[in-house]
Amino acid sequence: MIMDIDIDKSWFKDWFNSPYYHLLYNNRDEQEAAAFIDKLLAYLQPPAHASMLDVACGKGRHAKYLADKGYDVTGIDLSIESINIAKKLENEHLSFFQHDMRLPFRINYFDVVFNFFTSFGYFESQRDNDNALRTLANALRPGGKLVLDYLNSPYVEQHLVYDEVKEKENVVFDIQREVKNHKFLKKINILDKNLMRRATFAESVNAFSRADFERMFAKQGLVISEIFGDYHFNSYDEQRSPRMVLIAQKP
Known part of the structure; x- marks a missing residue:
């Protein structure tokens, strides 16, 4: 069990721009993601050509999936590397911008705002987390809906894998995890056998509860x-549910 993972408060700026980040997480299940988005759309029933914002959109795959269904979609992400890739997907119904979610982005503008796959809760201070959520709320039109998809902290803590080693494309990821100060911490030691070099990155996600x-x-x-x-x-259960998918409305 790891007991001493130190995290820089701006860890996400370097890690999200790293090619190792994209390599480590390139096996995410796109079919599952598409099925999830389809269920969300069926539940939300947005109007035709609704305006949508994907916050922390990454390379833009999910924003493109929404745009392909006829919606007007904007994606924002802190990582300029991801946005440069996403911009290759742009068309008249799909646009991307490099943007820090803690700062305002269009006020009273969108019918639906999405924040997928635990792309929230990175920040050290509660003020920054509040500012990020304010950006999402303010971007909605009155009556607009927010979907925030987050890990379920009690479940994750119960099932936490403290040590793990993965190898992808001749790059070894030695991953150490712990729960500390109401945060899930991850240290990622990397050995790149292709370039014969080492690197270390970290992640920190707040262990937010339903309350x-x-x-x-x-x-x-x-x-x-x-x-x-x-x-x-399925209905949310604090001990058994792997996710916490919150759906909220702006009055």
Whole structure:
């Protein structure tokens, strides 16, 4: 069990721009993601040509999936490397911008705002996390809906794998995890056999609970209408659900 992982408060700036980040997470299940988005759209019933914002959009695959269904979609992400890749997908219904989610981005503009796959809770201070959520809330039109998909902290803590080694394309990832100060911490030691070099990165995600989100959403004037416990829309259970998919509305 790892007990001493130190995390720089701006860890995400370097890690999300690293090619090793994209290599480590390139096996995410795109079919599962598409099925999840389809279920969300069926549940939300957005109007035709609705305006949508994908916050922390990465390389833009999910934003493109939404745009291909006829919606007007904007994606924002802190990583300039990801945005440069996403911009190759742009068309008249799809655009991307490099942007820090802690700063305002279009006010009272979007019908739906998405934040997929635990792309929130990175920040050291609660003020920064509140500012990020304020960006999402303010971007919505009155009556607009927010979907925030987060890990379920009690479940993750119960099932945490403290040590893990993965190898991809001749790059070894030695991953150490711990829970400390109400955060999930991850240290990633990398051995790149292709370039014969080593690197170390870290991740930190707040272990927010349902009650934490209820307080944060209420502070931004958002009304939670539903919480699902997984991508199949099963009911949320604090101990058994792997995810916490929050759906809220701006009055």
